[in-house]
Amino acid sequence: MIKKRVFIVDEHLSSRQNGVGTYMQCLLDCMKGLDVEVNFLSFNSEEKDFSFYEREGCTYYCFPICNGGRMLESGELCWPILRMYVPDNKYNVFFVNHSPCVAFLKSLRKVYKRSRIVFTIHDQGWTAPLMGDRNRLREVISKSYPCKKRYETELFCKRYFKQERQMYNIADDVICLSENTKNLLLDIYKVSAEKIHLIPNGYPETCQCLFTTRQQLRKELGIEQNERVLLFVGRTVKAKGIDDLLIAFENLWKQDDRLRLVIAGEVFRLNNFAKLTPYSASHITYTGLIPKEQLQKWYQVSDIGILPSYSEQCSYTGMEMMANGLLIVPTDGNGLTDMFHPDYNALVAPIEQNLSENLEQILCFALSLEDDKRTSICHNAKELLRMRYSLSGMREKYRKLLNNESIYSAI
Numbered sequence: 421m422i423k424k425r426v427f428i429v430d431e432h433l434s435s436r437q438n439g440v441g442t443y444m445q446c447l448l449d450c451m452k453g454l455d456v457e458v459n460f461l462s463f464n465s466e467e468k469d470f471s472f473y474e475r476e477g478c479t480y481y482c483f484p485i486c487n488g489g490r491m492l493e494s495g496e497l498c499w500p501i502l503r504m505y506v507p508d509n510k511y512n513v514f515f516v517n518h519s520p521c522v523a524f525l526k527s528l529r530k531v532y533k534r535s536r537i538v539f540t541i542h543d544q545g546w547t548a549p550l551m552g553d554r555n556r557l558r559e560v561i562s563k564s565y566p567c568k569k570r571y572e573t574e575l576f577c578k579r580y581f582k583q584e585r586q587m588y589n590i591a592d593d594v595i596c597l598s599e600n601t602k603n604l605l606l607d608i609y610k611v612s613a614e615k616i617h618l619i620p621n622g623y624p625e626t627c628q629c630l631f632t633t634r635q636q637l638r639k640e641l642g643i644e645q646n647e648r649v650l651l652f653v654g655r656t657v658k659a660k661g662i663d664d665l666l667i668a669f670e671n672l673w674k675q676d677d678r679l680r681l682v683i684a685g686e687v688f689r690l691n692n693f694a695k696l697t698p699y700s701a702s703h704i705t706y707t708g709l710i711p712k713e714q715l716q717k718w719y720q721v722s723d724i725g726i727l728p729s730y731s732e733q734c735s736y737t738g739m740e741m742m743a744n745g746l747l748i749v750p751t752d753g754n755g756l757t758d759m760f761h762p763d764y765n766a767l768v769a770p771i772e773q774n775l776s777e778n779l780e781q782i783l784c785f786a787l788s789l790e791d792d793k794r795t796s797i798c799h800n801a802k803e804l805l806r807m808r809y810s811l812s813g814m815r816e817k818y819r820k821l822l823n824n825e826s827i828y829s830a831i
Contacts, residue, residue: 422511423455423456423457423511424456424457424511424512424513424822425456425457425459425506425511425512425513426451426456426457426458426459426513426515426822427459427460427461427506427512427513427514427515428444428447428448428451428458428459428460428461428515429461429463429514429515429516429517429518430444430460430461430462430463430517431463431464431491431518432462432463432464432465432466433464433485433489440517440518440542442736443517443540443542443621443736444517446621446622446623446624446811446814447515447818448460448478449624449811449815450622450811450814450815450818451818452476452477452478453815454815454818454819454822456822457479458477458478458479459478459479459480459481459506460478460479460480460481461481461483461502462480462481462482462483463483463491463494463498464483464484464485464489464491465482465483465484465485466482467482467483467484468484469484470482470483470484470501472505481502481505483498483501486498491518491524492518492520492521492523492524493523493524494524495523495524495525495526495527495528496523496527499527499528499530499531499532500531502531503531503532508531508532508533508534508535509534509535510534510535510536512532512534512535512536513535513536513537513538513822514528514532514535514536514537514538515538515540516528516537516538516539516540516591517539517540517542519541519542519543519544519545519583519584519587520545520580520583520584520587521539521587522583522586522587522590525537525539525587525590525591526590529590536592536593537590537591537592537593538591538592538593538594538595538821539587539588539590539591539593539594539595540594540595540597541594541595541596541597541601541733542597542733543731543733544580544584544601544604545576545577545580545581545583545584546560546577546580546581547659547730547731547754548657548658548659548731549573549576549577550573550577551658551659551730551731552659552729552730552731552753552754552755552771553730553754554600554604554754557577557581557608558608560574560577560578560581561577561578561581561608565578581609584609585609585610588605588609588611588615591615592615593615593617593821594611594615594616594617595617595618595619595821596616596617596618596619596733597618597619597620597621597733597734597755598618598620598732598733598734598755598758598759599618599758600754600755600757600758601733601755602616602618617817617821619814619817619818619821620734620758620808620809620813620814621734621736621739621809621814622809622810622811622812622813622814622815623736623739623740623742623743623805623809623810623811624811625806625810625811625812632717634720634721637717637720637721638721640717641717641718641721643680643721644678644680646678647678647679647680648676648678648679648680648723648724648787649680649681649682649718649721649722649723649724650669650679650680650681650682650722650723650724650726650783651682651684651718651719651722651724651725651726651741651746652665652681652682652683652684652685652726652728653684653685653715653718653725653737653740653741654684654685654727654729654737655685655686655688656683656685656686656687656688656689656693657688659729659730659731660728660729660730661727661728661729661730661751661753661775661779662683662693662728663692663693663696663776664728664775664776664779665681665726665728665776665779666681666693666696666697666704667696667776667780668776668777668779668780668783669681669697669700669704669783670696670697670698670699670700671780672780672783672784672787673699673700673703674699674700675784676787677703679700679703679787680703680704680705681700681703681704681705682704682705682707682718682722683704683705683706683707684707684710684715684718685707685708685709686708686709687706687708690706715740716744719740719741719744719746720744722744722746723746723747723787724746724747724748724749724783724786724787725737725738725741725744725746725747725748725749726748726749726750726779726783727741727748727749727750727751727756727760728749728750728751728769728775728779729750729751729753729756730751730753730754730771731753731754731755731756732753732754732755732756732759733755734755734758734759734809735755735756735759738750738756738759738760739805739809741801742765742801742802742804742805743802743805745798745801745802746798747766747767747786747789747794747797747798748760748765748766748767748801749766749767749768749769749779749782749783749786750766750768750769751768751769751770751771751775751779752768752769752770752771753771756768759804763797764797764800765797765800765801765804766797766801767782767785767786767789767797768782769781769782769783
């Protein structure tokens with residue numbers, strides 16, 4: 421029997437800095453555990469010329485930076501180059517993960533007519549502009565708007581929505597990471613059920629603990645013995661809830677000056693953040709982008725992990741917090757309700773009414789939570805991670821997808 425030939429499309433520059441990069445590594449690990457030929461297509465790579473090589477059972481095809489790094493506009497140039505080395509046939513399966521990519525998919529389909537194209541949704545264009553409000557999305561796509569500046573958000577979402585529908589139409593299969601997105605694909609995007617595959621991210625089943633003790637790490641990182649550490653990991657943009665979190669922390673710190681908030685990730689709008697926290701600013705640590713090894717230290721010294729996002733697909737940050745035994749405070753935003761359940765594996769802050777006030781209230785409750793209740797919630801989170809978000813479970817779902825077996829079911 422001829423093996424399937426899997427081609428994983430990656431954009432090298434961005435994947436080094438976001439959750440898609442983590443997903444790529446997990447996807448690569450999944451494929452290496454299956455009976456398939458694995459190929460990795462690295463666009464905007466550090467190579468000066470197009471090249472390919474084999475390493476650890478995988479063939480890497482490296483495309484240098486071209487067209488100003490605009491990878492998704494370079495399909496008509498890059499796919500014919502690959503076609504010189506990789507023939508088109510029905511055993512090829514291309515996994516595309518970047519959006520919006522209508523032209524990129526069209527050019528791929530043009531060159532590889534017989535090959536299978538799988539598109540994975542890591543985010544959608546409406547989630548950040550509409551702050552994860554699904555009802556607002558329904559309203560926006562059902563109305564017409566004049567081309568005026570005050571409607572630029574609505575016009576952007578409508579254009580992006582149209583592109584997304586085209587992308588899902590071109591692809592043979594569409595992978596979503598959460599039940600919320602699966603329902604959106606069916607109800608709003610009108611994608612046929614047969615195309616949809618619900619495959620949540622998998623988390624590597626390895627121990628993340630460092631040999632250094634928590635007390636030693638706190639000393640190394642400059643954390644006072646009596647400080648209680650709240651940890652945020654991610655991009656500091658409004659849709660991630662960073663503004664609401666800072667407002668909540670300012671009020672919490674006024675009540676308890678032993679608190680420290682750690683913001684791990686690239687920092688935007690620092691002057692604006694300073695205005696939100698005039699009194700607690702000296703108790704907020706901005707790490708910037710840091711290596712995984714350094715981030716792991718912050719996970720181990722923290723008391724509470726916070727996910728104040730308005731929308732997530734399937735958060736690797738959430739999984740890392742679960743794996744490290746943190747008490748987690750997420751929101752009930754789009755996608756997060758699939759991962760976190762109030763008082764079972766997290767303490768959930770509602771978005772409705774006023775998120776900053778709700779965060780303040782839930783964090784205050786979390787800080788005073790009884791030890792046995794805290795232990796129970798953290799234990800449940802670890803168990804859910806093991807049962808629902810294992811790398812082996814992710815691998816099995818990809819095996820079924822590649823073998824055209826049905827995986828269209830709730831997890």
